[in-house]
Amino acid sequence: MKILHVVPSFVPCFSAGGVVNAAYQIAKKQVEQGHDVSVYTTDSCQERLKFENNYNVDRDGIKVFYFKNLSNSVKNRLTIDTPASSINYLKKTVNNFDIIHIHEHRHSLAIATHRYAKKNNVPYVLQAHGSVLPFFQKEKLKEIFDKIWGFDILYDACKVFALTEIEKRQYLEMGVDESKIEIVPLGINLEEYDKLPEPGKFKSKHGIQDDEKVILFLGRIHEIKGLDLLIKSFNKVSNDNLKLAIVGGDYGFLSTIEELIKDYKLEDKVLFPGVLIGKEKQEALVDCDIFVMPSRYESFTTSGLEAMACKKPLILTKNNHIHDWVNDNVGLVCDFDENDLSKCIETLINDEELCREFGDNGQRLIQKKYNWNVIEKEINGIYSTCLH
Template sequence: MNILHVVPSFAPCFAHGGVVNASYQIAKKQFEAGHNVSVYTTDSCDERLKYKDNYNVDVDGIKVFYFKNLSNTIKNKMTIDTPISSIRYIKKTINNFDIIHIHEHRHSLAIATHRYAKKNNIPYVLQAHGSVLPFFQKEKLKDIFDKLWGFDILHDASRVFALTEIEKEQYLKMGILNEKIEIVPLGINLDEYTNLPNRGKFKSKYNISENDKLILFLGRIHEIKGLDLLIKSFNELKNENIKLAIVGGDYGFKEELLKLIEKYDLTDKIIFPGVLTGRDKIEAMVDCDIFIMPSRYESFTTSGLEAMACRKPLILTKNNHIHTWVKDNTGLVCEFNEKELSNSINKLLNDEDLCKKFGNTGRELIENKYNWNTVEKQIESIYEKCIIKY
């Protein structure tokens, strides 16, 4: 198959969130399966991407086209992409593809791709990655976008991918027919978690005693992630032998967290290692005792899957869509509440057998379901149904 992925940001911009990693992993697995895979994206990263030829970049066998944004600042601060020359290029090349995979739908590349895919009868699937409904931030702008383009982009898709049953309900609320919705979870690259590093490497780098318990958050430092709640709950633990690592890039919320840390006098107990990737990230997972994602809203937790691959127990709030299968299976689930979260942490810190049970169940789920090899096969099957229909 000739496959096109359309996504606002792509590798190597992994600090821009889970959508970048998901689109990259899917595209990479499809190339490894023998397909011709291309990606249309923008050149915005922390720093603007510059290649010898931005319209012909080989990323692990994937042909990537980085359209230039008019403003990298607007893209990064307001998440509004302005890719110049993309419309003309998409119009010229759309017929080169058998199937198109649009990641998220409220962006300029999705508008142009939808227009010319429909005009040329090219089937496309849409994966909203948790952004089906217009809420949490910029609701009015999202409503306007939906009225102008968003509803059509959603409804004209051959299939839409829901990460969970909860996201499926969101698609239904937007009027998408039940038969067009496929439950397609995210996964991780299991090969990266076959030979895990020895314990102690992360703690050694950050001067954490091997006797200290370590709580880990890994993701964007953003208000939506609930890190203020985590710090307040951490303060309730009253245990001298616990450290908290908040791993990830700052999306405008770190200053608020530093004020809380100073207020509770927790400076020597909480560290910010920044963005960790590859083996450095896995070392942090291996050394932690509990992985926590205390989100105000979360459609899926890829970093949680990575922790499961390292046999770590999870703690999530009920605002995370995967809580339905995590609860009492691979970890604990609580309300978005300071006391409940601290109680959940205490429960796991004081029950090694329960932690081991959750960790083993999580690893088994990764091996059987939540890995990119399994997910890619499911996606390929859906693509084939869409192409046959057309």
Template sequence: MRILHVVPSFVPCLAAGGVVNASYQIAKKQVELGHEVYVFTTDTCINRLVFENNYDVDVDGIHVYYFKNISNSFKNRFTIDTPRGLKGQLKKQIKNFDIIHIHEHRHTLAILAHKYAVENNIPYILQAHGSVLPFFQKEGLKNIFDKIWGFNILHDAKRVFALTETEKEQYLKMNVEDKNIEIVPLGIDLEEYNNLPKKGEFRNKYKISEDEKLLIFIGRLNRIKGLDLLVKGFNDYLKNYNDDNVKLAIIGPDNGFEEEIEKLIDKFNINDKVILTGPLYREDKLKAHVDSDIFIMPSQYESFTTSGLEAMASCKPLILTKCNHIAEWVDGNCGISCDYNIKSLSKAINTLISDEELMKRYGMEGRRLTEEEYNWDKILDKIIKIYSKVISENNK
């Protein structure tokens, strides 16, 4: 197949979040399966990406077109893409593709991909990655976008991919037909977790002793991730469970919330207990997982957590708030789901830290689940079968 992925940001811009990693993993695996894969994206990141040739950059066998946004700072501030040259390339190349896979839908690239896909009768898949409903931030703008473009982008898709049953219900609320919704979770590349770094390197770097328990968060430092709750819950645990032998590492790029986190750490006077590492990627991130004891994702809203899968692949137990769509199957299997409040999070931390056997059991079950349910190889097999069915239906 000749496959086109459309996504606002792409590797190496891992700071843009989980959609970048997911679209990269899918495209990379498709190349490995022998398909010809293209990605249309932009050059925007925290700092603008620079290439000798922005068109057709080889990324692990993927043909990636990094269209220049007119303003990198405008994109980062308002999340509005202005990709120069995209319209012309779509008009020129779109008939060459068998199928298009659009990641998220409230962006300029999706508007143009939808327009030319419909005009040229090229089927497309839409994967919202947790952004189906217009809520949490900029709700007014999202509602306007949906009235002008969003509903059409959703409804004209031959299939939409839901990460969970909860996200499927969200598509249904947006009047997407049930028959067009497929449950396709995110996955993990297990090869990266079969030969993990040796223990101790992350702890040595950040002066964490072997006998201290280490809690970690990995993700964007954004308000939606619940990091204020994390710091407050951790402080409550320290005070009420009299445990001086534990540290918290908050790992990830600032996405507008780092200053607030630092103020809370200062307020509670726990600077010696909380480490802000900044962003860590690839080998450095694996080192953090290896040296951790518990992974925590305290989000206000989360459709899925790739970092949680990474922790599971590293045999680490999870603590998630019930605001995470996967919290229900995590709870009691490979971790604990807690209410979105300080006391519930503090109690969850204590439940795991005080029970080594429970932590070990949850960690082993998490690894089993990644191998059997969240392995990219198995998920890609399902995606390719859906592509083939859609192409066949479209050609009738």
């Protein structure tokens, strides 16, 4: 098949969140299976991506077209893409593809893709990645977008992908026909976890003693991730032999949590290694004792899957859509409450046997269900139904 993925940001901009990694992993796996795969995206990241030629960059066999945004700062401040040159290019090339896979739908590339795909009868699937409903930030702007473009993009899709049952209900709330909704989770690339780094490398790089335990957050430093709750909860944990590592890029919330850290006098307990990818990210996962994602809202937690692959227990808030299969199986789930979260941290820090049980369960679940080998086959089967 000739497959086109459309996504607002793409590798190497992993700091933009899990959508980037998911689109990359799906596309890479499809290339490995012999498909002809292209990606249309933009050159935006925290710092604008630069290439000798923004068009036709080869990434692991994926043909990636990085359309230039007119303003990278507007993209970062307002989350508005302005890839003007993409419109004519889409118009000329949309017929080259058998199927199109749109990731998220409230962005200008999705608007143009919907327009020309529909005009040329090219089927597309839509994967909202947790952004189906217009909430949390810029609600009014999202509602306006939906009235002008968003509902049409949703309704005209051949199929829409929900990460969980909760997201399926959100599609239904938006008026999408139930027959079009397929539940397709996220996963990880199992091969990347065949040979993990030796323990101790992350600790050594960041001055953490061998006997100190590490709580790890891995994601964007953004208000939605609940890092203020994590700092408050960490402050309540009665364990002097504990460090908190907050790994990720700043998306406007770093100064807030730095103030909290200063207020609680936790400067020597909390570290910020920045954005880590590849082996450096795995070093952090190998050396942590507990993975925590304290989100205000979260549809899925890819970094949590990576922790599971490294046999680490999870702690999530009930705001995470995957909490139902995480709780008392691969980790603990808490209310969005500092006392409840600190209690969960203390429970796992003081119970190594429970941590091992959760870690073993998590690794088995990854191997059985949440990996791209399994998920790519599911996606390929859904594509096929759209081509008949």
